[in-house]
Amino acid sequence: MAAYLFRRLAASLLLVLLVLSLTFAVIHLAPGDPAQLLAGPRIPLEHAEALRRAYGLDRPLPRQYLAWLAAVTLDFDWGVSFTFNEPVASVLGRHLPNTLWLASAALAVQFAAGLWMGVGAARRAGSARDHAVRIASLGLYAMPTFWLGVMALLLLTHLWPLFPPGQMRSLGAESLPAPARALDFLRHLALPALVLGLSAAGATTRFVRSSLLEVLDQEYIRAARAKGLSEGRVLWVHALRNSLAPLLQILGLSLPFLLSGALVVEVVFSWPGMGRVTYGAILARDYPLILAATALTAGLVVAGSLLADLLQAVVDPRVRLHD
Numbered sequence: 173m174a175a176y177l178f179r180r181l182a183a184s185l186l187l188v189l190l191v192l193s194l195t196f197a198v199i200h201l202a203p204g205d206p207a208q209l210l211a212g213p214r215i216p217l218e219h220a221e222a223l224r225r226a227y228g229l230d231r232p233l234p235r236q237y238l239a240w241l242a243a244v245t246l247d248f249d250w251g252v253s254f255t256f257n258e259p260v261a262s263v264l265g266r267h268l269p270n271t272l273w274l275a276s277a278a279l280a281v282q283f284a285a286g287l288w289m290g291v292g293a294a295r296r297a298g299s300a301r302d303h304a305v306r307i308a309s310l311g312l313y314a315m316p317t318f319w320l321g322v323m324a325l326l327l328l329t330h331l332w333p334l335f336p337p338g339q340m341r342s343l344g345a346e347s348l349p350a351p352a353r354a355l356d357f358l359r360h361l362a363l364p365a366l367v368l369g370l371s372a373a374g375a376t377t378r379f380v381r382s383s384l385l386e387v388l389d390q391e392y393i394r395a396a397r398a399k400g401l402s403e404g405r406v407l408w409v410h411a412l413r414n415s416l417a418p419l420l421q422i423l424g425l426s427l428p429f430l431l432s433g434a435l436v437v438e439v440v441f442s443w444p445g446m447g448r449v450t451y452g453a454i455l456a457r458d459y460p461l462i463l464a465a466t467a468l469t470a471g472l473v474v475a476g477s478l479l480a481d482l483l484q485a486v487v488d489p490r491v492r493l494h495d
Contacts, residue, residue, distance in 0.1 A: 180481070184474040191470045192463060196240065199462055200233055206254055206457035227254065240463070250467075251460035255453065260464045264446060268468070270340060271445035274368065274437070275430040277361055281369025282376055282426060289373070290380025291407055297385060305377065312374030317433055321367045321440035328363060335363040338442035364441040368433055372426060379422060383415040390414075424480025428473040 206229065224230040228239065243249040250260040293305035329337040336342065336359055345356045387393065388411055396410050397403075435447030442448070446465060453461040 177478075180478055184478065188467060188470045188474060192244075192467055193237070195463060195466045196237055196459075197233075199457070199459055200236070204457050206459065227252075244467075250464040253453070253461045254458045255456045255461070260460045263449065263461060264464055264468065267444060267446045267449045270443065271431060271434050271438070271447060273361060274364055274434050274443060274445060275427060277365035278368035278372070278430050278434075279423075279426055281365055282372045282430070283423070285370060285373040286376025286380055287412075289377040291384065291412065293377070293381045294384035294388065295403065295407055302381075305381070309374040309377035312370055313378070314374075315371065317367065317371045318436045318440055320371055321364070321437055324363055324367050325440065336360050340444055364437050364443055367440075368430060368437045371433065372430060376422060376426075380415070380419065383419065384411055387411045387414050421480040424476045424478075426476075428469070428476040431472055432469055 206227075221230070228236060231239075240251070243251065252258065253260050253263050256263050289305045289309060293302045296302050325337060328334050338360075340357065340360050341353075342356050342360070345353055348356065384407070388407075393406060393411055396406050401410075431446075434443075434445060435451060437443065438445045438447040439451055446468070450462065450465040452458075453465065
């Protein structure tokens with residue numbers, strides 16, 4: 173197992189480096205000048221040239237790449253953000269917890285809705301409920317996240333004002349007592365988490381349904397029913413427990429997907445997280461911040477994939493035996 177982990181980690185680091193190198197080349201070769209954007213249209217050209225020299229943008233691209241690579245690999249220094257004028261690590265460290273709150277809540281919504289609908293559909297396979305769940309899950313899977321967020325804002329904050337329209341806290345929430353601050357935060361978190369979680373619940377629902385239908389044909393399920401166990405116990409205890417291996421793979425891969433999908437949701441709901449900061453960095457050509465955000469996202473995707481494999485090895489003895 174240790175050799176397997178070492179090989180996976182080495183391959184993952186190489187993959188992240190390749191992704192970052194490609195991102196570095198693409199953003200530097202794309203049209204646009206971050207120094208001119210920072211200086212503004214009314215600032216003299218010599219001031220823009222001074223900014224280029226200050227940030228090292230006047231050097232040839234290979235020299236910029238080697239300097240950036242040495243700083244990242246040797247000193248773990250991601251540079252200074254052009255727009256925030258502070259270290260990139262500080263910017264991401266301030267906004268990443270907000271995105272993790274959103275992604276974690278969306279993950280709970282995704283699996284709660286996916287398990288509820290998937291088990292309900294598998295329990296009555298071929299019935300009207302099964303067809304309705306399959307159509308609804310397909311609709312959720314195909315629906316663009318930004319459109320679902322805009323419709324949620326229109327219906328649940330404008331027509332029926334059940335949730336706050338955006339941001340993470342109400343104005344003046346800092347002066348509230350701790351329980352009131354927590355409740356205010358949860359009210360602001362609920363709608364973006366529902367939108368992000370439901371947009372991913374469609375695929376989870378169909379995966380749970382197909383996994384359960386394969387398990388329900390096994391002999392031990394028929395034996396459990398013959399013992400007189402209730403259908404709910406057969407489904408939720410015996411069948412679902414033996415479907416955990418593929419479901420845990422979905423769990424390991426879902427968090428990176430939700431973190432990348434949070435970019436759209438954060439922009440729609442003005443949620444002050446990493447996705448919104450990355451979107452602003454792309455518009456401002458903030459190269460250090462874009463690269464650091466890309467590295468963080470790629471690292472989470474690789475870690476999620478590795479976590480999915482390890483969880484499957486934990487719950488499925490055949491995987492450990494094969495390894």
